[in-house]
Amino acid sequence: MAKNLKQLVDSPVRLTGGHRLCPGCGEPIAVRQVLMGTDSPVIVANATGCLEVSTTIFPYTAWNVPWVHIAFENAAAAASGVEAMYESLKKQGKIDADADYKFVAFAGDGGTYDIGFQSLSGAVERGHNFVYVCLNNQAYMNTGVQRSSASPLGMNTTTTPAGKVQAGKTKVQKDLTECLVAHEIPYVAQSIPGRWRDLVGKAEKAFNVDGPAFLNVLTPCPLGWACDPAVTAEISMLAVDTCIWPLYEVEYGEYKVNYTPKEKKPVDEYLKLQGRFRHLFKGEEGAEVRKQIQEYTDRKWEQLLKKAGQA
Amino acid sequence: MGKVMPLEGNNAVAEAMRQINPDVVAAYPITPSTEIVQTFAKFHANGQVDTNFVAVESEHSAMSACTAAAVAGGRVMNATSSQGLALMWEILFITASLRQPVVLSVANRALSGNINIHCDHSDGMGARDCGWIQLYGENAQEAYDNCIQAIAIAEREDVRLPTMNCFDGFLVSHAYELVEVEEDAAVKDWVGPYKAVRPLLDVKNPYTVGPLDLWDYYFEHKRNQIEAYVAAKEAIIEEGKRFGKVFGREYGLMECVDLEDAELAIVALGSTAGMVKDTVSELREAGKKVGLLKLRSFRPFPDAEIAAALKNCKAVAILDRAASYGAAAGPLYAEVTSALYAHKAEVPCVNMIYGLGGREVQPEQLVDIYKALEDVKSSGQPAQPVRFVGIRE
Numbered sequence: 251m252a253k254n255l256k257q258l259v260d261s262p263v264r265l266t267g268g269h270r271l272c273p274g275c276g277e278p279i280a281v282r283q284v285l286m287g288t289d290s291p292v293i294v295a296n297a298t299g300c301l302e303v304s305t306t307i308f309p310y311t312a313w314n315v316p317w318v319h320i321a322f323e324n325a326a327a328a329a330s331g332v333e334a335m336y337e338s339l340k341k342q343g344k345i346d347a348d349a350d351y352k353f354v355a356f357a358g359d360g361g362t363y364d365i366g367f368q369s370l371s372g373a374v375e376r377g378h379n380f381v382y383v384c385l386n387n388q389a390y391m392n393t394g395v396q397r398s399s400a401s402p403l404g405m406n407t408t409t410t411p412a413g414k415v416q417a418g419k420t421k422v423q424k425d426l427t428e429c430l431v432a433h434e435i436p437y438v439a440q441s442i443p444g445r446w447r448d449l450v451g452k453a454e455k456a457f458n459v460d461g462p463a464f465l466n467v468l469t470p471c472p473l474g475w476a477c478d479p480a481v482t483a484e485i486s487m488l489a490v491d492t493c494i495w496p497l498y499e500v501e502y503g504e505y506k507v508n509y510t511p512k513e514k515k516p517v518d519e520y521l522k523l524q525g526r527f528r529h530l531f532k533g534e535e536g537a538e539v540r541k542q543i544q545e546y547t548d549r550k551w552e553q554l555l556k557k558a559g560q561a
Numbered sequence: 562m563g564k565v566m567p568l569e570g571n572n573a574v575a576e577a578m579r580q581i582n583p584d585v586v587a588a589y590p591i592t593p594s595t596e597i598v599q600t601f602a603k604f605h606a607n608g609q610v611d612t613n614f615v616a617v618e619s620e621h622s623a624m625s626a627c628t629a630a631a632v633a634g635g636r637v638m639n640a641t642s643s644q645g646l647a648l649m650w651e652i653l654f655i656t657a658s659l660r661q662p663v664v665l666s667v668a669n670r671a672l673s674g675n676i677n678i679h680c681d682h683s684d685g686m687g688a689r690d691c692g693w694i695q696l697y698g699e700n701a702q703e704a705y706d707n708c709i710q711a712i713a714i715a716e717r718e719d720v721r722l723p724t725m726n727c728f729d730g731f732l733v734s735h736a737y738e739l740v741e742v743e744e745d746a747a748v749k750d751w752v753g754p755y756k757a758v759r760p761l762l763d764v765k766n767p768y769t770v771g772p773l774d775l776w777d778y779y780f781e782h783k784r785n786q787i788e789a790y791v792a793a794k795e796a797i798i799e800e801g802k803r804f805g806k807v808f809g810r811e812y813g814l815m816e817c818v819d820l821e822d823a824e825l826a827i828v829a830l831g832s833t834a835g836m837v838k839d840t841v842s843e844l845r846e847a848g849k850k851v852g853l854l855k856l857r858s859f860r861p862f863p864d865a866e867i868a869a870a871l872k873n874c875k876a877v878a879i880l881d882r883a884a885s886y887g888a889a890a891g892p893l894y895a896e897v898t899s900a901l902y903a904h905k906a907e908v909p910c911v912n913m914i915y916g917l918g919g920r921e922v923q924p925e926q927l928v929d930i931y932k933a934l935e936d937v938k939s940s941g942q943p944a945q946p947v948r949f950v951g952i953r954e
Contacts, residue, residue: 291764293633293761293762293764295629302773303773306769306771306772306773307772307773307775308772308773308774308775308778309778311768311769311772313767313769314767315764315767316761316762316763316764316767316768316770317767317768317769317770318629318632318761318769318770318771319770319771319772320625320628320629320652320655320771321625321651321652321655323621324621324622324625324652326622327617327621327622327625327626327629328625328626328628328629329629330587330615330617330622330626330629331585331587331615331625331626331627331628331629331630331631331632331633332629332630332632332633332761332762334585334587334613334615334626334630335584335585335613335629335630335631335633335634335635335637335762336633336762337613338584338585338611338612338613338635339584339634339635339762341611341613342584342611344635345762351762351764368618368619368622369618369619369621369622369625371618372617372618372619372622373622375618376615376616376617
């Protein structure tokens with residue numbers, strides 16, 4: 251990593267503190283860390299979602315960089331459009347040939363895993379030179395905690411509620427990071443806001459590759475996860491220590507696990523801090539779902555280690 | 562001087578796009594507008610344009626990328642039809658709300674279902690309230706001329722509204738006609754260089770485009786957008802005159818054929834107007850006082866001008882190549898009659914719905930429409946406000 255902590259702290263503030271995101275929200279932390287990953291001018295395309303509505307309530311804005319929002323499902327298409335215009339004007343000599351602008355799209359898991367999946371897939375297949383960051387809080391939080399395809403097994407959401415005969419969501423989440431790996435783009439990685447060195451370093455790599463890069467960042471949501479706003483960073487680190495959300499990166503198809511816990515913690519340690527899994531700690535059915543979560547986590551972790559040549 | 566070339570409507574539009582040389586074209590081709598994008602892709606592949614051509618994965622992304630590219634600060638064009646326009650729908654509103662002068666050529670086609678690839682105006686009429694200027698052309702020449710004028714109208718600083726260049730699918734898009742194609746330099750000169758207004762790529766002056774706009778400001782922003790249409794009307798007239806001065810073909814909000822003393826008139830959009838013109842001259846030779854109002858600008862809708870042109874008629878048939886389900890009549894009828902009412906022009910009108918899904922229109926049917934207008938004139942009231950032309954009953 252090129253910059254030390256002091257240099258990062260002294261980086262220009264690109265998303266100011268004057269936004270209206272909830273206390274403890276993982277999103278602004280992730281966004282600020284991502285934007286520290288480059289010193290070049292950066293232009294942001296934002297999908298509809300918490301980040302968008304909470305940072306740009308007209309006539310105010312919390313953004314110190316050019317920022318555009320078109321709609322919910324098209325952050326990748328919008329970023330393609332801006333980047334395409336930049337390339338066009340640069341080629342025509344209307345923008346300085348030495349200019350090195352960076353483009354980044356931010357979207358939630360709803361706008362990425364679900365409705366925005368097509369535009370993301372299309373944009374990276376076309377090879378636009380931009381970084382796509384999924385701020386993944388694992389449900390449609392902006393509209394009241396409805397399930398998305400990023401919602402994990404057993405999660406209590408308003409559309410997969412924990413009821414008498416159903417213990418929250420009955421399916422595991424889509425593995426979108428692997429979907430993006432399958433697109434054979436230069437850089438794909440998973441990170442969390444709790445490990446700033448990891449996230450800023452990955453953002454830096456993502457900005458520096460020639461072509462599309464994808465970062466999937468697990469961003470705890472105190473509202474949807476029903477957790478203490480004070481533990482955002484810790485809870486994301488627990489996701490890593492239980493291997494529920496491994497830190498890894500894939501550069502041109504080459505896997506690298508960035509962090510292997512010395513002692514893999516049981517998933518219960520992560521689950522029990524969150525109200526969204528509270529029902530899993532009552533009765534036999536809950537215990538069965540927790541067992542499934544543990545098995546799924548172990549299986550995926552082993553697969554990942556194999557891909558990285560570490561197993 | 563330009564040269565006269567045999568061109569299909571689609572290729573005439575592609576020629577105009579080549580001459581305009583936009584900075585970005587992001588498109589997902591769809592029948593019957595496909596050739597516009599295909600021909601343009603060839604121009605791009607042969608280095609005849611500076612455009613960054615982005616072949617996106619859907620019409621939704623096409624309009625999203627076009628809107629964002631325009632926000633970034635350059636000239637942007639695109640083409641579509643039917644389901645493609647419908648898939649762009651959500652973003653069409655946003656292009657207009659962000660006041661981005663994107664120009665979209667639309668080869669009009671029926672909407673599903675059932676699926677039908679042929680001409681009617683369901684797509685354009687469906688998109689009528691998205692906030693775009695809509696110009697309807699009669700033939701390949703007008704599709705070419707309107708494409709060039711659309712750029713100038715859309716980009717005027719007082720307008721800054723996206724503009725659709727509509728023409729009939731297959732009937733115009735795929736029909737060869739002799740088209741007067743102006744010289745590249747003359748077109749380039751007429752259109753002029755693009756003047757960006759607050760480009761997003763001006764990184765030294767960052768700003769926020771497309772924020773959350775609540776009850777405290779949204780209404781005023783919409784009001785501004787509505788006002789831009791007033792300017793758009795003037796812009797269409799002025800740019801049409803300026804175009805006429807340079808290229809010899811003048812345009813306005815509409816074209817009136819023999820309307821000064823007409824008792825019976827037809828109001829129509831698109832290629833049908835060309836057939837009506839022939840019918841009018843035939844019937845005029847037979848001593849009938851008939852006329853045609855060919856509407857060019859559907860948005861903005863020239864209500865006062867239409868009322869003034871039709872006020873002395875004794876009966877008017879308004880031709881709709883689209884239905885408005887559950888409404889009293891077709892969309893053009895509703896708009897024209899409301900204009901007449903608002904401007905105190907008491908003319909009995911009848912709605913003729915025709916040509917849906919590419920159903921052919923014959924000159925005899927147009928003669929029959931004028932005959933039906935004779936009855937409307939003598940009775941003073943339309944017996945049946947909505948009628949269907951050329952349908953199996």
